[in-house]
Amino acid sequence: MWMAELSARSGCSVPTIKYYLREGLLPAGEATGATRAAYDDTHVRRLRLIRALTEIAGLRLETVRQVLHGIDHAESWHEAVGSAHTRLGASPGDDTPPTQASLARVDGMLARQRWELAPGHPQAVQLARALDALDGVGHPVSDRLLDLYAAAMRPVAAHEVLSVLEIADTDVEASVEAAVVGTLLQEPLLLGIRRIAQENVSRGLAEESAET
Amino acid sequence: MWMAELSARSGCSVPTIKYYLREGLLPAGEATGATRAAYDDTHVRRLRLIRALTEIAGLRLETVRQVLHGIDHAESWHEAVGSAHTRLGASPGDDTPPTQASLARVDGMLARQRWELAPGHPQAVQLARALDALDGVGHPVSDRLLDLYAAAMRPVAAHEVLSVLEIADTDVEASVEAAVVGTLLQEPLLLGIRRIAQENVSRGLAEESAET
DNA sequence: GACATTGGATAGTTGTGCTGTCCAATATTG
DNA sequence: CAATATTGGACAGCACAACTATCCAATGTC
Numbered sequence: 001m002w003m004a005e006l007s008a009r010s011g012c013s014v015p016t017i018k019y020y021l022r023e024g025l026l027p028a029g030e031a032t033g034a035t036r037a038a039y040d041d042t043h044v045r046r047l048r049l050i051r052a053l054t055e056i057a058g059l060r061l062e063t064v065r066q067v068l069h070g071i072d073h074a075e076s077w078h079e080a081v082g083s084a085h086t087r088l089g090a091s092p093g094d095d096t097p098p099t100q101a102s103l104a105r106v107d108g109m110l111a112r113q114r115w116e117l118a119p120g121h122p123q124a125v126q127l128a129r130a131l132d133a134l135d136g137v138g139h140p141v142s143d144r145l146l147d148l149y150a151a152a153m154r155p156v157a158a159h160e161v162l163s164v165l166e167i168a169d170t171d172v173e174a175s176v177e178a179a180v181v182g183t184l185l186q187e188p189l190l191l192g193i194r195r196i197a198q199e200n201v202s203r204g205l206a207e208e209s210a211e212t
Numbered sequence: 213m214w215m216a217e218l219s220a221r222s223g224c225s226v227p228t229i230k231y232y233l234r235e236g237l238l239p240a241g242e243a244t245g246a247t248r249a250a251y252d253d254t255h256v257r258r259l260r261l262i263r264a265l266t267e268i269a270g271l272r273l274e275t276v277r278q279v280l281h282g283i284d285h286a287e288s289w290h291e292a293v294g295s296a297h298t299r300l301g302a303s304p305g306d307d308t309p310p311t312q313a314s315l316a317r318v319d320g321m322l323a324r325q326r327w328e329l330a331p332g333h334p335q336a337v338q339l340a341r342a343l344d345a346l347d348g349v350g351h352p353v354s355d356r357l358l359d360l361y362a363a364a365m366r367p368v369a370a371h372e373v374l375s376v377l378e379i380a381d382t383d384v385e386a387s388v389e390a391a392v393v394g395t396l397l398q399e400p401l402l403l404g405i406r407r408i409a410q411e412n413v414s415r416g417l418a419e420e421s422a423e424t
Numbered sequence: 425g426a427c428a429t430t431g432g433a434t435a436g437t438t439g440t441g442c443t444g445t446c447c448a449a450t451a452t453t454g
Numbered sequence: 455c456a457a458t459a460t461t462g463g464a465c466a467g468c469a470c471a472a473c474t475a476t477c478c479a480a481t482g483t484c
Contacts, residue, residue: 002429002430003429003430003431004429004430013473013474014430015473015474015475016472016473016474018431018432019472019473019474021431022432022433023472031431033430033480033481033482034430034431034480034481035429035430035431035432035479035480035481035482036429036430036431036480036481036482037430037431045349045350048348048349048350049349052345052346052348052349054472055345056342056345058270060471060472061471061472062471076418077414078411078414078415078417078418081410081411081414082411082414085407085410085411088407109405110408115408115409115412116412116415117408117411117412123404123407123408123411124408126400126404127401127404127405127408130268130397130400130401130404131401133264133267133268133397134264134393134397134398134401136260136264137257137260137261137264137393137397138257138260139389139390139393139394139397141398141401142375144371145371145372145375145398146401146405148367148368148371149368149401149402149405150405150409152364152365152367152368152402153364153402153405153406153409154409155360155364156360156361156364156406156409157406157409157410157412157413158409158413159356159357159360160357160410161410161413161414161417162413163354163357165417177351178351181346181349181351182351183407183410185342185345185346185349185351186346186353186357187403188338188342189339189342189343189346189353189358189361190361190365190402190403190406191399191402191403192335192338192339192342193321193339193358193361193362193365194365194368194369194402195297195300195335195395196322196327196329196335196336196339197327197362197365197366197368197369197370198293198297198369198372198373198395199290199293199294199297199329199335200327200328200329200369201369201370201373201374202289202290202293202294202373203290203328205290205373205377206288206290214460214461215460215461215462216460216461225442225443226461227442227443227444228441228442228443230462230463231441231442231443233462234463234464235441243462245449245450245451245461246449246450246461246462247448247449247450247451247460247461247462247463248449248450248451248460248461248462249461249462266441272440272441273440273441274440425484426483426484427482427483427484428481428482428483428484429480429481429482429483430479430480430481430482431478431479431480431481432477432478432479432480433476433477433478434475434476434477435474435475435476435477436473436474436475436476437472437473437474437475438471438472438473438474439470439471439472439473440469440470440471441468441469441470442467442468442469443466443467443468443469444465444466444467444468445464445465445466445467446463446464446465446466447462447463447464448461448462448463449460449461449462449463450459450460450461450462451458451459451460451461452457452458452459452460453456453457453458453459454455454456454457454458
């Protein structure tokens with residue numbers, strides 16, 4: 001298909017597609033001449049993925065490019081997820097080191113869960129910085145809450161990883177994409193359900209106290 | 213304290229503080245003369261909250277303003293959380309209606325969890341749109357995963373709401389802020405722990421398969 | 425051979441979140 | 455009381471991200 005059809009099928013305007021090509025987010029089509037290139041379904045999928053990562057996961061194009069690069073160059077699916085996680089760890093330009101106290105709390109949580117993470121791992125650092133930030137606004141979280149989060153996420157993560165594994169047998173490339181998409185694009189799902197759960201607990205308690 | 217001290221204590225530059233004042237994010241100090249105004253600890257706290265909401269929760273200033281307005285005007289803490297949730301539901305300018313199929317799936321999940329949500333509630337709409345987006349990129353999620361998310365979030369939400377309630381007895385205003393902060397600023401914590409859990413499950417399986 | 429489309433290059437636009445500058449009115453200090 | 459410093463207020467400017475628009479020569483297509 002030509003540019004016009006790619007635009008129609010992906011929902012992106014032609015200038016936007018050209019912009020993504022320039023920025024290296026979308027691989028060039030197969031050149032069939034000096035002024036013509038052919039695109040296929042992989043380009044349509046890639047465009048939809050870019051839009052999803054920016055609009056839903058809220059990633060910036062620079063981050064999207066790194067994530068896509070990870071998808072394209074990963075040898076295995078868990079390498080891809082690790083790469084995506086690393087890219088997402090820190091917002092660019094923010095290299096404030098976390099406090100030792102928060103790092104220790106993260107290590108403690110990991111130990112209690114019998115989870116292992118290399119010291120100085122981006123995820124641990126990021127988590128420690130989040131703890132610092134909550135301290136900074138005067139709303140520190142308890143270790144109990146961290147453990148609760150960990151306990152809640154354990155079965156979720158297990159299910160997610162296993163469902164990606166099922167695809168990995170038949171199509172490694174697809175499983176890499178599924179892993180990254182699953183991690184990033186399902187975040188709003190999880191958070192949305194958390195909010196709904198909070199509202200229900202909250203309403204339940206409000207009605208309860210109204211009865212007394 | 214004067215402007216200079218407020219700047220030093222909050223970590224925001226004077227022009228930035230002036231900007232927030234102009235934008236209505238920070239209440240004006242008490243005017244002690246035509247060219248002087250006194251600020252107090254509430255202003256320091258408010259500034260730190262603004263920075264946390266933008267830098268950590270990734271909210272735009274327009275959204276921060278609405279959230280702060282909700283905090284300041286809420287009668288009760290669950291009203292504040294509801295208001296904050298509503299503000300966060302949709303990205304501005306994005307009013308694509310979800311498909312009926314996804315709305316039905318959300319309703320089904322709510323019914324299975326015995327959760328109640330008014331029809332057309334922003335949270336349900338938002339969740340349905342997230343499901344549509346995942347379908348759009350060719351990675352639909354199963355009802356099983358939704359249920360798993362819900363089951364995982366149930367105890368989390370219960371604990372979070374209860375810990376806010378404990379404060380509510382002594383200080384309603386503080387509990388309102390705690391509810392909003394807890395909902396928004398603890399999101400990175402939850403997601404970070406989920407990523408760590410995924411990596412551990414993934415690494416465990418990778419080692420396991422390496423042994424065979 | 426006329427006409428539309430493409431790729432490539434370049435410049436312009438919009439929105440967001442600050443920053444910088446200026447000034448008159450005041451405090452503060454000596 | 456005078457010199458100096460600081461403040462609030464208004465306004466313009468800047469940097470970045472993500473497009474969007476325009477132009478053009480080469481090339482397909484009919």
